[in-house]
Amino acid sequence: xxxxxxxxxxxxxxxxxxxxxxxxxxxxxxxxxxxxxxxxxxxxxxxxxxxxxxxxxxxxxxxxxxxxxxxxxxxxxxxxxxxxxxxxxxxxxxxxxxxxxxxxxxxxxxxxxxxxxxxxxxxx
Numbered sequence: 001x002x003x004x005x006x007x008x009x010x011x012x013x014x015x016x017x018x019x020x021x022x023x024x025x026x027x028x029x030x031x032x033x034x035x036x037x038x039x040x041x042x043x044x045x046x047x048x049x050x051x052x053x054x055x056x057x058x059x060x061x062x063x064x065x066x067x068x069x070x071x072x073x074x075x076x077x078x079x080x081x082x083x084x085x086x087x088x089x090x091x092x093x094x095x096x097x098x099x100x101x102x103x104x105x106x107x108x109x110x111x112x113x114x115x116x117x118x119x120x121x122x123x124x
Contacts, residue, residue: 006097043091088121
């Protein structure tokens with residue numbers, strides 16, 4: 001089974017995701033922009049039981065009811081999104097992976113909030 005490795009900026013939080021993601025999507029919502037500091041975010045969606053975290057644990061922030069955003073408590077790297085509406089799933093920011101180019105978006109989320117100058121290519 002293919003494994004994808006990654007880490008936060010300081011390397012304190014390391015992860016291994018097993019297998020291909022369930023999906024990859026670009027999110028344009030204001031909450032993701034504020035959490036990441038980027039004009040949009042791209043997530044690789046995994047079942048939580050297929051992701052192993054080592055080193056430091058994620059620091060989690062409840063950004064709204066039923067939503068937790070994970071980040072490194074040392075360097076502040078944006079790492080994950082989890083929602084009560086999708087139990088058992090973890091959405092990992094592709095920027096934390098050692099080879100983020102392997103994760104091409106297949107869909108857009110909250111496209112109605114997309115900044116007018118953002119153009120994210122969707123996989124064929």
